Amino acid sequence: MSMREISYARAGMEALVEELQRDPTTIHLATDAPPSLVEEFGAARIRATPITENAFSGIAIGAAGSGLRPIVNWSMVTFCFVAMDQIVNQASKIHYMFGGQQTFPIVFRSSVGGGTSLAAQHSQSPYSMFMNLAGLKLILPSTPYDMKGLLKSAIRDNNPVLSFESTRLMGFKGEVPEDDYTVPLGVADVKRTGSDITVIALAWLVHEALAAAEEMAKEGVSVEVVDPRTLFPLDNETMRASVQKTGRLVIADEAGPTAGASAEIAALIAEDPATFRALKAPPKRVCALQVPIPYSPTMENHVFPDRTRIIAGIREVMEAG
Amino acid sequence: MPASPELQREMLRQMQTIRRFEERASDDYQNGAIYGVVHCYIGEEAVAVGVCSALNIDDQIISNHRGHGHCIAKGADLNRMMAELYGREDGYCKGKGGSMHIADFSIGMLGANGIVGGGLSIVTGAGLAAQLEGKDRVAVCFFGDGASNAGSFHESLNIAARWKLPMLYVCEHNSWAASTSSKMTHAADDVAGRAAGYGMPGVVVDGNDVLAVYEAATEAVARARAGEGPTLIECKTYRWRAHTERPGAADPRPAEEIAAWMARDPIKHLVDDLKQQQGQYSDAEFQALDDQVLAAVNASVAFAEASPFPAPEAALDDVFAD
Ligand SMILES: Cc1ncc(C[n+]2csc(CCOP(=O)(O)OP(=O)(O)O)c2C)c(N)n1
Ligand SMILES: [Mg+2]
Numbered sequence: 001m002s003m004r005e006i007s008y009a010r011a012g013m014e015a016l017v018e019e020l021q022r023d024p025t026t027i028h029l030a031t032d033a034p035p036s037l038v039e040e041f042g043a044a045r046i047r048a049t050p051i052t053e054n055a056f057s058g059i060a061i062g063a064a065g066s067g068l069r070p071i072v073n074w075s076m077v078t079f080c081f082v083a084m085d086q087i088v089n090q091a092s093k094i095h096y097m098f099g100g101q102q103t104f105p106i107v108f109r110s111s112v113g114g115g116t117s118l119a120a121q122h123s124q125s126p127y128s129m130f131m132n133l134a135g136l137k138l139i140l141p142s143t144p145y146d147m148k149g150l151l152k153s154a155i156r157d158n159n160p161v162l163s164f165e166s167t168r169l170m171g172f173k174g175e176v177p178e179d180d181y182t183v184p185l186g187v188a189d190v191k192r193t194g195s196d197i198t199v200i201a202l203a204w205l206v207h208e209a210l211a212a213a214e215e216m217a218k219e220g221v222s223v224e225v226v227d228p229r230t231l232f233p234l235d236n237e238t239m240r241a242s243v244q245k246t247g248r249l250v251i252a253d254e255a256g257p258t259a260g261a262s263a264e265i266a267a268l269i270a271e272d273p274a275t276f277r278a279l280k281a282p283p284k285r286v287c288a289l290q291v292p293i294p295y296s297p298t299m300e301n302h303v304f305p306d307r308t309r310i311i312a313g314i315r316e317v318m319e320a321g
Numbered sequence: 322m323p324a325s326p327e328l329q330r331e332m333l334r335q336m337q338t339i340r341r342f343e344e345r346a347s348d349d350y351q352n353g354a355i356y357g358v359v360h361c362y363i364g365e366e367a368v369a370v371g372v373c374s375a376l377n378i379d380d381q382i383i384s385n386h387r388g389h390g391h392c393i394a395k396g397a398d399l400n401r402m403m404a405e406l407y408g409r410e411d412g413y414c415k416g417k418g419g420s421m422h423i424a425d426f427s428i429g430m431l432g433a434n435g436i437v438g439g440g441l442s443i444v445t446g447a448g449l450a451a452q453l454e455g456k457d458r459v460a461v462c463f464f465g466d467g468a469s470n471a472g473s474f475h476e477s478l479n480i481a482a483r484w485k486l487p488m489l490y491v492c493e494h495n496s497w498a499a500s501t502s503s504k505m506t507h508a509a510d511d512v513a514g515r516a517a518g519y520g521m522p523g524v525v526v527d528g529n530d531v532l533a534v535y536e537a538a539t540e541a542v543a544r545a546r547a548g549e550g551p552t553l554i555e556c557k558t559y560r561w562r563a564h565t566e567r568p569g570a571a572d573p574r575p576a577e578e579i580a581a582w583m584a585r586d587p588i589k590h591l592v593d594d595l596k597q598q599q600g601q602y603s604d605a606e607f608q609a610l611d612d613q614v615l616a617a618v619n620a621s622v623a624f625a626e627a628s629p630f631p632a633p634e635a636a637l638d639d640v641f642a643d
Contacts, residue, residue, distance in 0.1 A: 027453065044453060050483070055442040055476030062446025062460075065431060066381065068453065070446075085473075089436045090443060098424040098432055099414035100639030134640050158642040 003175040011144035015151035030073035057083035064104040077110035091160040092135035103158040112164045120292035125255035137161040138231040142206035144174040149183030166203040186233030194224035197248035205252040212310040240275045247280040250313045257287040281320035286313040336366035337614045339390045355406045362390035364561035367587035369394035371534025381429035382461040383444035388433030395430045403621035409628035416631045438471030445477045448486035459545040461489040467498025469512045482519040487545035492555045499564045513555035528556025529587040
């Protein structure tokens with residue numbers, strides 16, 4: 001497959017364009033209609049909605065139940081909270097509640113994370129809130145390759161899929177095939193192989209973990225970096241196999257630790273007898289501090305985890321056993 | 322276009338079916354065969370029947386917590402409805418929904434909904450799909466006076482009007498939201514007046530006169546199919562029973578108010594109309610109709626009773642579609 005370098009944001013746009021071309025039942029709903037999409041697909045399919053996240057999220061559900069495949073962009077995840085009724089009470093349950101009689105293929109895209117001095121409301125990583133609901137699939141890509149491949153799978157999936165996209169990675173470039181490909185939902189990716197310790201990292205933290213692994217290699221510590229890529233379904237097997245091999249675990253997440261994805265991952269590792277027995281030390285979580293995200297850079301940088309904290313976490317686990 | 326004599330008789334059959342079905346549902350709820358909660362539509366039958374009589378099978382409707390009437394008027398199968406209330410495998414939702422979540426997508430019934438105001442935007446999406454597919458379909462939202470104060474009302478009606486979606490928003494104004502009078506919650510009691518703010522027609526109709534509802538709906542459907550956009554139809558009506566069938570639940574509504582509305586029975590209204598217009602319609606004929614309706618309701622109970630309860634493990638099915 002011939003490859004080229006494009007950004008994470010560009011990869012998302014390519015997925016959108018190709019799927020809009022591929023399937024005429026796809027439509028796009030957002031408060032901003034991307035001009036290039038309007039030009040190619042027309043204003044009927046690429047809709048600029050009023051600022052009505054509740055309404056256009058519900059409209060997507062009704063359109064999906066009537067034969068269309070809506071792609072909704074909430075822009076920042078922040079704005080989806082005024083649509084929580086439609087996400088929580090309707091989208092996540094509607095297929096089940098009606099006995100499976102209708103499918104609701106919808107993608108809800110949003111950006112997550114901080115590091116941009118936008119303060120508490122506009123710096124959020126709330127994906128674990130949605131992991132807690134049965135009935136939604138959740139993707140969280142960390143590279144342009146995964147972004148494009150996962151988003152295409154999400155658009156082709158017959159269920160509501162929430163795509164959480166890292167603000168910090170929008171300009172990040174990586175290799176993406178020229179040809180059509182997908183990344184299946186529910187399959188983790190080992191981003192670096194190692195033998196002494198596993199770092200399960202999410203989104204932007206994958207790259208910080210890779211940098212940390214590079215540093216630790218100089219000290220002779222071999223770090224494996226696992227990226228779950230989708231939070232539901234979550235690839236237990238790959239995560240457990242890695243920890244069974246290394247016997248040590250650090251989990252890195254830009255969200256806070258309390259009832260977070262990191263907590264779920266730690267539980268999945270610990271409750272599996274074979275994986276538990278393989279542990280040489282207690283798992284360690286490297287997450288944001290449990291506070292709303294502050295504005296001023298000195299405080300914001302203090303709150304978020306980064307490669308330095310991952311390295312400290314790795315050292316702590318290595319010393320513990 | 323006035324309703325033909327045949328259509329009027331069909332309307333009567335549907336209204337009587339809703340009433341008898343719910344009387345039975347209420348009884349069976351009291352005796353424990355039906356679980357959870359049941360909200361009865363009795364007294365408001367003319368709204369669902371008048372509107373749905375103006376629709377085709379592929380037109381779509383969405384309902385709320387008080388949904389049996391909308392289901393029956395759209396042509397839902399009584400057997401599968403009753404089986405759903407009974408929590409059985411052959412129910413519309415395989416026993417996963419119950420009274421508040423009956424749906425039949427095959428007849429354009431997009432579901433009852435337990436969240437007040439929840440359906441307004443969903444059905445607006447069905448209107449968008451109809452417009453994009455160019456199918457000449459219309460989408461109809463049934464909602465209460467209580468729901469009309471939710472934010473989704475404003476968001477959805479503005480979008481539907483701006484996008485000229487082929488839709489009817491049918492407000493069932495029964496003056497009460499659970500135990501709260503609309504006098505306490507509505508700055509202006511007529512909901513239809515708000516339509517002006519969205520640049521769409523808003524009409525107030527006697528919701529206990531099925532022919533008046535049918536005429537208003539027919540006109541709105543014609544507008545929608547002609548690409549002229551949505552209409553807000555406010556039907557003044559009243560529920561005869563308490564908010565839910567829960568025994569002992571308080572009903573703060575004045576007895577005289579209830580009695581006054583019960584004197585304006587929508588079914589009797591149509592029977593009287595038929596007698597006057599056609600002369601030959603008789604009490605005996607109505608009795609025969611009622612016997613048929615009761616037989617159908619009894620058959621639905623027999624069907625429900627014969628249907629097995631879902632296997633406990635079926636709780637794990639249908640969380641996701643393939
Ligand atoms: C968002 C929300 N809030 C409260 C309720 C509880 N509730 C159920 S029905 C109802 C009254 C609804 O009144 P209205 O919309 O007028 O419909 P009606 O019952 O009169 O047909 C309320 C408050 C709910 N289901 N959803
Ligand atoms: Mg009401």
